[in-house]
Amino acid sequence: MDVAIVAQRTRLPRADRMEQTLTEAHALFAERGYAAVKMEEIAGRVGVTKPLLYTYFGNKERLYIACMERAAEALTATVATAIAGAETPAAALRAGVRASFAFLDSDRAAWAVLFDETLPRGGEVAERVADYRGRILALISDSIMAQLPERSRPAARVEVEALSTALFGATEALARWWLRTEALAAEDAAELLIATVEPGLPNRSKEERPPR
């Protein structure tokens, strides 16, 4: 009897419990960063005990990764879709930036988890985050690369990587600023970035110079 009552309250199916845990953990991580969140706290919010967290996710890093991956999948999917729908490489780049800010606007927490700066270096988390950043970076690189005449592409590889990184960094910084201030509509921030960067990107028309 007593058991039944308790069961009603606590015995959710495993999948549901994991889902709920992910949600709470995500919120916490987004708000305060990886290091500042304690397993105890997550457990407390979910209403379970710490060992359950370990049963489900193995350790803190993997729990974070689980949170982060949901966000990362969503972002990459969003951006990839946006890019895929564009007709020219330049349009793809614009679409990608716009999609990123739209994503940021629609799910601040997801972005925060994906771009947490306080992740411990050299751990499993950092590795997986790097993976995802690499994927996004690749999307940017490809779009830039596609704007180059085919035969100059191999030579430009390094520059394009550098440029992609810079553009990604600009996006990230602008996003962080936006999260802090919200002094602009998210889409206006996107347009501002596009407008600033686009003229200088490797030639959109033939006659323009290659990336130096």
Add this chain to the structure above:
Amino acid sequence: MDVAIVAQRTRLPRADRMEQTLTEAHALFAERGYAAVKMEEIAGRVGVTKPLLYTYFGNKERLYIACMERAAEALTATVATAIAGAETPAAALRAGVRASFAFLDSDRAAWAVLFDETLPRGGEVAERVADYRGRILALISDSIMAQLPERSRPAARVEVEALSTALFGATEALARWWLRTEALAAEDAAELLIATVEPGLPNRSKEERPPR
């Protein structure tokens, strides 16, 4: 001889010991980030015990700040000088970016300490770092602002702030990439960034346009 070496390592004048400590601590912090460095380890490298570190620097945060400020002063001075020597706002911006990368090239560790991402949020360190970033950001903002016709400046304030942040972020990300790969000469990285960003910055009037 042995005595001489030992003598070198012990009973240094306070200033020298602090200097030495700063050097070792700086290297460690740059390599592994704030949180991953233990006071004990710093002491060990310097060849003293922890209490001495505390006597000289008070606590870990202030030791980090001391390291960081040396780097920050150096960077801001470098950038400010470069900017001051420029003849037009646009040239100032270019000079600033070039100076940044030159600084990065000449002292990788200094940059790393200044742009450590793993700093604990909300502490004294984070605050001080934010101060310095703010100063650098202001230098960028001013240079961008100065390229605008005077009467449009007030309206553009927010955009300029956003743009400066983005540019700063791009620089930072590119710098980090460069530190990791060194796939380019530092100055080429700088030029790449300049070339990409400059055309898209707020329009200037013809006569302000630099010769190059």
Add this chain to the structure above:
Amino acid sequence: MDVAIVAQRTRLPRADRMEQTLTEAHALFAERGYAAVKMEEIAGRVGVTKPLLYTYFGNKERLYIACMERAAEALTATVATAIAGAETPAAALRAGVRASFAFLDSDRAAWAVLFDETLPRGGEVAERVADYRGRILALISDSIMAQLPERSRPAARVEVEALSTALFGATEALARWWLRTEALAAEDAAELLIATVEPGLPNRSKEERPPR
């Protein structure tokens, strides 16, 4: 058998473990005073590790407070009960003193924790101890005050406070002496104090004078 013993020592229910901890901590604190007792030592006696102490009590001060409060509640309850049962104010005072010494006699350690002189000034502990002393002092004050004719009470407030403090101090010192020497039966110590102090307390009217 061995198993049984081990079982006794490990994995106790929280309440039991707290109880046990309180007991051991109390004994240690009583014996050596707050500062001289290390958390590690308490943990060792209980047969657990330090973190458990922190899980249960938060910090050293709160652990001490928990010990002290048990003693304080017991003492104040004992004294208050004794006083409440008395028929005249003078009898109340006598009953209070007697109850105090009876308490002291029955639980030396409790008294020691409550009247530890080595508590660090200005901490949470000192504050809480002061609270309890204040309560006991109030009991004394009330008893003395009640022996005064009603209309002279307001004017006597300060004197009564002073007198209560002195009486409390005398009790404390006598108790400490008794703990050290046990040269007298505790109840005789009480009677001695009563006999000495009572004649000099503010004059009562004849009819209030107790039979004895």
Add this chain to the structure above:
Amino acid sequence: MDVAIVAQRTRLPRADRMEQTLTEAHALFAERGYAAVKMEEIAGRVGVTKPLLYTYFGNKERLYIACMERAAEALTATVATAIAGAETPAAALRAGVRASFAFLDSDRAAWAVLFDETLPRGGEVAERVADYRGRILALISDSIMAQLPERSRPAARVEVEALSTALFGATEALARWWLRTEALAAEDAAELLIATVEPGLPNRSKEERPPR
């Protein structure tokens, strides 16, 4: 030359330096208690370095003892003189209490050092303080004892010791209260104590009963 200047500032004769150190240390100890005062701080106030403190006094305990002894000598001398001048034992007791409060009134700090409650148990300091308290206690005991008929003295020894302790405790507590509140003139506090305690002390006139 340089040496001469420094010498002017710092090279006081040893005796003067010790005197000055005692003064400053005393003030600090009186204000915050033994444990809360750091050697560094004392050195700082005196304007010398810590090793000098150690050269002069050996260690913290002995420095405290030096401070305390000055106070203790002064108090015992004051009280002893007062008692010696009295004509009857009862008068001696009154004179002693009055002298104590006069002393307290004239040198709060001296009293505080002598009656510091935060002294570490079992150390050299505690021992020496106990010595002095013992001496004062003896003065009280003697005065009480002298009021007894000669032949009942041996039997009363323990009671007299207890009574003296209690009276001493009352004085101490009242003194502490007075230091905190100063709600009364010091001499009024003394009179209050005398008035309260005297009637109950062992018979002043022959026909009164012995100490129980």
Add this chain to the structure above:
DNA sequence: AATGAATGAGGTTTCATTCAT
């Protein structure tokens, strides 16, 4: 006689993680 430099030896507290039930 005096100092600047340096240390030994702890002390409290934190947190991810794992037993035993």
Add this chain to the structure above:
DNA sequence: GATGAATGAAACCTCATTCAT
């Protein structure tokens, strides 16, 4: 499957005290 109990392994910081000059 889930829990309450328990821990390992540090990390930061403090202070009386002593070298070496």
